[in-house]
Amino acid sequence: GENVEQHPSTLSVQEGDSAVIKCTYSDSASNYFPWYKQELGKRPQLIIDIRSNVGEKKDQRIAVTLNKTAKHFSLHITETQPEDSAVYFCAASIWNNDMRFGAGTRLTVKP
Amino acid sequence: NAGVTQTPKFRVLKTGQSMTLLCAQDMNHEYMYWYRQDPGMGLRLIHYSVGEGTTAKGEVPDGYNVSRLKKQNFLLGLESAAPSQTSVYFCATAPGTGVSGANVLTFGAGSRLTVL
Numbered sequence: 001g002e003n004v005e006q007h008p009s010t011l012s013v014q015e016g017d018s019a020v021i022k023c024t025y026s027d028s029a030s031n032y033f034p035w036y037k038q039e040l041g042k043r044p045q046l047i048i049d050i051r052s053n054v055g056e057k058k059d060q061r062i063a064v065t066l067n068k069t070a071k072h073f074s075l076h077i078t079e080t081q082p083e084d085s086a087v088y089f090c091a092a093s094i095w096n097n098d099m100r101f102g103a104g105t106r107l108t109v110k111p
Numbered sequence: 112n113a114g115v116t117q118t119p120k121f122r123v124l125k126t127g128q129s130m131t132l133l134c135a136q137d138m139n140h141e142y143m144y145w146y147r148q149d150p151g152m153g154l155r156l157i158h159y160s161v162g163e164g165t166t167a168k169g170e171v172p173d174g175y176n177v178s179r180l181k182k183q184n185f186l187l188g189l190e191s192a193a194p195s196q197t198s199v200y201f202c203a204t205a206p207g208t209g210v211s212g213a214n215v216l217t218f219g220a221g222s223r224l225t226v227l
Binding site for chain 2: 001006009032034036043044045046049089091093097098099100101102103104
């Protein structure tokens with residue numbers, strides 16, 4: 001099955017700085033790559049996703065890039081705010097059949 | 112419109128006991144999943160279903176069984192609980208292929224299970 005690795009496991013930035021989280025996947029057939037945010041004690045929620053036919057996608061302060069050749073994708077958060085503090089998970093799947101998650105990155109934004 | 116509801120929210124078991132976690136959804140989603148979340152290990156897929164009457168193994172299926180007799184319900188069973196199964200369990204659903212937002216997972220609130 002698919003194997004997703006995520007780095008770093010923890011990330012601390014100053015408010016206003018940018019944060020980058022990177023993931024690699026093993027199965028070249030994977031075609032869907034979402035990112036989920038989980039605040040303390042809450043359920044994960046989708047923040048952005050990208051499909052394999054697109055190289056980059058942006059939504060306000062959040063962007064995701066995908067390099068299919070290298071089998072890696074990244075989450076970029078600009079102008080970070082304290083409310084961005086959470087655990088972020090990347091995931092990969094072939095359509096919906098078997099979605100595998102990375103181990104997560106705990107992002108702390110210091111005011 | 113409750114979305115995805117998991118019951119129970121908390122449970123303490125003794126080693127060897129059995130129990131069933133229920134995931135119920137009212138969104139008419141085709142796909143349903145059970146994940147477990149452990150510190151430092153992210154979300155690991157236990158079993159999933161791509162439609163009523165179907166189930167498939169995920170990454171960590173051993174020690175668990177599932178059933179999807181009705182489209183809206185996905186049950187996760189532990190026949191003989193072990194301390195290694197202490198975890199937070201999340202159910203998730205997705206609309207399925209051919210639908211707008213087909214791949215987006217909607218998670219339940221989680222069920223915290225402790226096995227002593």
